[in-house]
Amino acid sequence: MPNGGGPDxxDxxDxxxxxxxxxxxxxxxxGLSRLQPEEIEQLLGPDGPFASELPxxxxxxxxxxxxxxxxxxxxxxxxxxxxAGTGTGKTLAxxxxxxxxxxxxxxxxGTKNLQEQLYYxxxxxxxxxxxxPFKACLMKGRANYLCLSRYDQFAVQPSFRIFKETEHFDMxxxxxxxxxxxxxxxxxxxxxxxxxWGRLSAKSENCIGKECRDFDKCYVTRLRQxxxxxxxxxxxxxxxxxxxxxxxxxxxxxxxxxxxxxxxxAHQVExxxxxxxxxxxxxxxxxxxxxxxxxxxxxRSPRQRRPLEHIRVLRRVAQEFFEGxxxxxxxxxxxxxxxxxxxxxxxxxxxxxxxxxAADLKGISEPDETTVGLTKRSADIxxxxxxxxxxxxxxxxxxxxxxxxxxxxxSSPINVSELVSKSLLERKRSVxxxxxxxxxxxxxxxxxxxxxxxPREQKVLRSPxxxxxxxxxxxxxxxxxxxxxxxxxxxxxxxxVLTKASRGRAFVLFTSFANPTELKACYGVASIIRSWCxxxxxxxxxxxxxxxxxxxxxxxxxxxGKESMWSVSSYLV
Ligand code: SF4
Numbered sequence: 409m410p411n412g413g414g415p416d417x418x419d420x421x422d423x424x425x426x427x428x429x430x431x432x433x434x435x436x437x438x439g440l441s442r443l444q445p446e447e448i449e450q451l452l453g454p455d456g457p458f459a460s461e462l463p464x465x466x467x468x469x470x471x472x473x474x475x476x477x478x479x480x481x482x483x484x485x486x487x488x489x490x491x492a493g494t495g496t497g498k499t500l501a502x503x504x505x506x507x508x509x510x511x512x513x514x515x516x517x518g519t520k521n522l523q524e525q526l527y528y529x530x531x532x533x534x535x536x537x538x539x540x541p542f543k544a545c546l547m548k549g550r551a552n553y554l555c556l557s558r559y560d561q562f563a564v565q566p567s568f569r570i571f572k573e574t575e576h577f578d579m580x581x582x583x584x585x586x587x588x589x590x591x592x593x594x595x596x597x598x599x600x601x602x603x604x605w606g607r608l609s610a611k612s613e614n615c616i617g618k619e620c621r622d623f624d625k626c627y628v629t630r631l632r633q634x635x636x637x638x639x640x641x642x643x644x645x646x647x648x649x650x651x652x653x654x655x656x657x658x659x660x661x662x663x664x665x666x667x668x669x670x671x672x673x674a675h676q677v678e679x680x681x682x683x684x685x686x687x688x689x690x691x692x693x694x695x696x697x698x699x700x701x702x703x704x705x706x707x708r709s710p711r712q713r714r715p716l717e718h719i720r721v722l723r724r725v726a727q728e729f730f731e732g733x734x735x736x737x738x739x740x741x742x743x744x745x746x747x748x749x750x751x752x753x754x755x756x757x758x759x760x761x762x763x764x765x766a767a768d769l770k771g772i773s774e775p776d777e778t779t780v781g782l783t784k785r786s787a788d789i790x791x792x793x794x795x796x797x798x799x800x801x802x803x804x805x806x807x808x809x810x811x812x813x814x815x816x817x818x819s820s821p822i823n824v825s826e827l828v829s830k831s832l833l834e835r836k837r838s839v840x841x842x843x844x845x846x847x848x849x850x851x852x853x854x855x856x857x858x859x860x861x862x863p864r865e866q867k868v869l870r871s872p873x874x875x876x877x878x879x880x881x882x883x884x885x886x887x888x889x890x891x892x893x894x895x896x897x898x899x900x901x902x903x904x905v906l907t908k909a910s911r912g913r914a915f916v917l918f919t920s921f922a923n924p925t926e927l928k929a930c931y932g933v934a935s936i937i938r939s940w941c942x943x944x945x946x947x948x949x950x951x952x953x954x955x956x957x958x959x960x961x962x963x964x965x966x967x968x969g970k971e972s973m974w975s976v977s978s979y980l981v
Contacts, residue, residue, distance in 0.1 A: 438510035438540055443479035448472065451504060457537040458500065470869035474501035477865050478840050482509050482668060486864035487839045489674075489856060491846040493871025498842050499530050502670045506640060507534050507542055514641045514666045516648040518673030520548055520593075523642050531640065545638035547631060547662060549647045554580075554590040555610040556622040557777050562608055567703070569603050576602050590627030607700065612654055613788060616780045628662060636664040645676055649684035652831055667837040674841040678824060678858050685827050686804070686820035687792040691730040692813075694762075697785055698723045701765055704778045715768040722761035729754040730815040733808045742817065743799025743806030755797060762786050795819055829860030844871075882906065900936035 450456055452475060454467040474490050481488040482505050492498035503526070506513040517523050527546040566577055576598060583595045592598060592605065610628045623629055635641050641663065643651075651663045671677055698719050705715050732751045733742070747755070766786035769779050796819040799806040803823065809816040821827060833839050841863075846855045852866050873879075884902045888894045907914040 438508055438542075440483045440509055440511070442508050442510075443483045443505050445476045445479070447508075448475045448479050448504065451475075451538075452500070457539075458533075461533060461537040466872075468495075468497055468872055470872065471497040471501050474498060474842070474867065474869060475504055477867060478502045478670075479505040479508075481838045481840060481864060482506075482511070484864070485837050487833060487841065487861050489846065489852050489861060489863040489866040490840070490842045491852065491868045492842055492844060493869060493873075494844050495871050495873045496844075496869050498844075499526060499672070500534075502672070502840055502842065503530055503534055503640075504538070506668070506670065507538060507540060509668065510639070511668050512639050512641070512664070512666045513668040513670060514643060514648070514663065515670045515672065516643050516645050518645055518676040520552075520644060522672065523548070523644055527642050542640060543638040544640040544642065545631075545634045546642045547635060547647060548591065548593075549611075549644065549650060550615070550628055550662065551606075551609045551611040552591055552593065553610040553627045553631070554584065554587075554592065555608055555614055555628075556590075556626055557620050558608050558614060559584065560622075561707075561778060562604070565707075566604075573602055573604055577604065580608075589631075606696070612650065613785055614781055616777050616784070619780060620777050632662045632664070635662065641666070645671070645673075645680040646684075649680055653684050669832070669836050669838070670840045671842070673843050674859070675843045675845050675855070677828070677841070681824040681828050682820050685824055686818060687795050688816055688818045689789055689792045689796060690814050690816040691726065694726045694758075694789065695723065697762075697765075697782065697789065698726070700778070701769070701782050704782060708772070708776075708779070715765075718761060718764050718768060722758075722765055725754065725757040725761050729758045733815050733817065734810055735808075736810060739807055739809050741805065742808045743797055743819070747797065755793070759790060759793065762790055766790075792819075793817070823858075825858055825860030827860075829862075833859070833861060897936055 449472055452458060452467070452472045459465045459467070470492065474492055474496060477488050477490060478501060490498070492501065502515070506515065515526065517526065523546055527544065531544050563581065566574075568574055568577070579595055579598055587594055590610070592609075610626070615628070617623070620626065643663065647662070655663075701719050702716060705712065705719070709715075729751075732748075732754050763786075766783050769775070769783040769786070772779050775783075796806050796817045799819065801819075804819050804821050806817070806819045809818060839861075841855075841859065841861060846852055847868050848854050850868055852868065855861070856863065856866070884898075887898055887902075903914070903916055
C-alpha cells in the first residue's frame with residue numbers, strides 16, 4: 409500500500425526551502441513605477457512571455473483586469489477586493505505585480521496545498537517568463553516544524569501513549585539528521601495525527617525563544633532569517649494571524665515587517681481571525697501540561713515527591729472541572745453568571761493547582777528550557793481561563809464545545825471586522841483580498857463589512873467556464889452508508905463508471921486524511937480499481953505529493969486526493 413504522507417526521503421534534496429529565482433538571468437528593472445496597465449496587458453497578452461512559457465495559456469480579459477487592479481493598488485496604496493471566478497487565473501494576476509513591484513510582499517492562502525502550488529509551480533514560471541531575480545520563501549505554521557530542544561529531551565527516553573507510534577518515531581529519528589528545514593511534510597508516510605508530534609513541534613506555546621540553547625540552529629530561527637531576506641513570502645492564514653497575535657506581545661513572531669499583503673482564499677479570513685482573536689482552553693491542553701510537568705520533575709528531581717503529588721491532584725481537579733461542563737452533547741453558551749456553584753468551585757480548585765504548579769516550577773534553582781516553558785504555559789492557561797469564564801467583554805461570546813474525548817471552553821469575538829481592520833488592513837500600504845467566492849448575489853458588501861475593508865476598488869469577475877455545458881452533477885442512487893462493508897466497492901464501481909465516461913481523465917477527492925475512515929476509503933477505492941482494471945491509480949495527500957508521484961509515473965490518471973486539493977483542482981483536472 410502506498411504511503412499517504414509527504415515526498416520520499418530521496419526527494420528532499422529537490423525541495424529547497426528558499427531560492428533566488430532567476431538570479432542568474434539578466435535582470436529587468438523592478439519597482440512600483442513598472443506597474444503600469446500597458447505593461448500588465450503586454451505581459452498577459454496573446455503575444456506576451458506567459459503565452460510562450462505556459463503550455464495551453466489563454467488570453468483572458470478578466471485576468472488582465474484583475475492584474476491591473478492589483479498593480480494600481482500596489483502603486484497607489486489601498487485595498488482591493490476581487491472575486492475571481494474559477495479559471496480567471498488569479499494567482500498570476502497578483503503574482504506578476506507582486507514580483508515586479510520589487511517590494512516585500514506577503515501572500516497568504518487558506519491551505520498548505522495552495523502554498524505549495526504557488527511556491528513550486530507558479531514562482532518558477534514567473535522566473536522564466538519575467539526574467540527578474542527575486543528571493544522567495546515558503547513558511548508554514550510553527551506546528552509543522554520540529555523543535556530541536558524538545559526532540560533532544562524526548563529522544564533520551566521516548567514515551568508513547570499509542571504503542572504503534574514507536575515505528576513513527578523511528579521514521580522521525582531517521583529523518584532528523586537529514587532535514588534542512590525541520591518540516592514534518594518531508595517524512596514519507598508520517599501520519600497527520602501522530603500523538604507525540606504535538607510534544608515535539610515548535611509551536612509558540614512550547615517555545616522559550618532566545619533563552620533556548622538551540623536558538624541559533626533552531627529551524628524556526630533559520631526560517632525567520634530566510635524570510636527576512638525574501639521579497640515574496642508565502643504563508644497561510646493561520647500563520648499570518650498567529651504571527652499578528654504574538655508580535656503584539658512576547659517572542660514567537662516569524663514574519664519580518666511587510667507593507668504589501670495578498671489574501672488569497674479571502675473567504676476564510678473571517679473564520680481564522682475569529683479563532684486567533686479568541687481564546688480556548690481544552691481538557692487536552694491541561695492534560696498535556698500536567699503530563700509534561702510530570703516528565704520534567706521526574707527527570708530533574710525524582711526524589712521531590714511533593715510537586716508530583718500537586719500535579720496528580722491537578723489532573724484530578726482538571727478532570728472534575730471539565731466533566732462539570734459535559735451538560736450537553738454539542739455546543740452551548742457559558743460564562744458570566746451562568747456558572748453553577750459547583751462549576752465555580754471546580755474552577756477555583758483548578759486555578760489553585762495550576763498556580764501551585766507554576767510556583768513549584770518557579771522554585772527550581774536552575775531552570776532549563778522545559779521548566780521555563782511550562783511556567784509560561786501555566787500562566788497562559790490561567791489568563792485564557794479567566795478571560796473565557798469572566799465573559800465580561802460584550803463584544804465576545806464564551807461557549808463550550810463538548811467532544812467525545814475532550815471538552816473545550818472558548819471565547820470568540822462576535823465581529824472581527826474592527827480587529828482585522830485595525831491590526832492588519834490599516835497597517836499595510838496595500839492589501840489585495842481575493843477568492844473565487846466572495847460575493848452574494850453579485851455584491852461584495854457582506855465580505856467588505858465582515859472584514860472591515862474599505863477598498864479603493866472592488867470587482868466581481870465571472871468565470872470564463874461555461875458551467876452549464878462543461879459540468880455535470882451526479883448523485884448516485886442506492887449508496888450504502890459509509891460504515892456498511894459494501895460501501896467501498898460501491899464507491900469504486902461508481903468511480904469506474906465515471907472514469908470510463910471521462911476516458912480515464914478523473915480526479916477523485918476525499919475529505920480528509922486525518923480521518924481514518926476517509927483514509928481507508930481513499931486507499932480502498934484505489935486498490936479495488938487497480939485490481940479490477942489493472943490501471944495505475946495514484947493516491948496523494950497534498951499537492952506536492954501529487955506532483956512528485958505524477959513526475960515519477962508515466963501513467964496520467966486516474967488519481968485521488970483529499971479535500972484540501974480542491975483548491976488546485978481546476979489546475980489538475
Ligand atoms: S527556539 Fe523554540 S522552537 Fe526553537 S528549538 Fe528552542 S524551544 Fe524549540
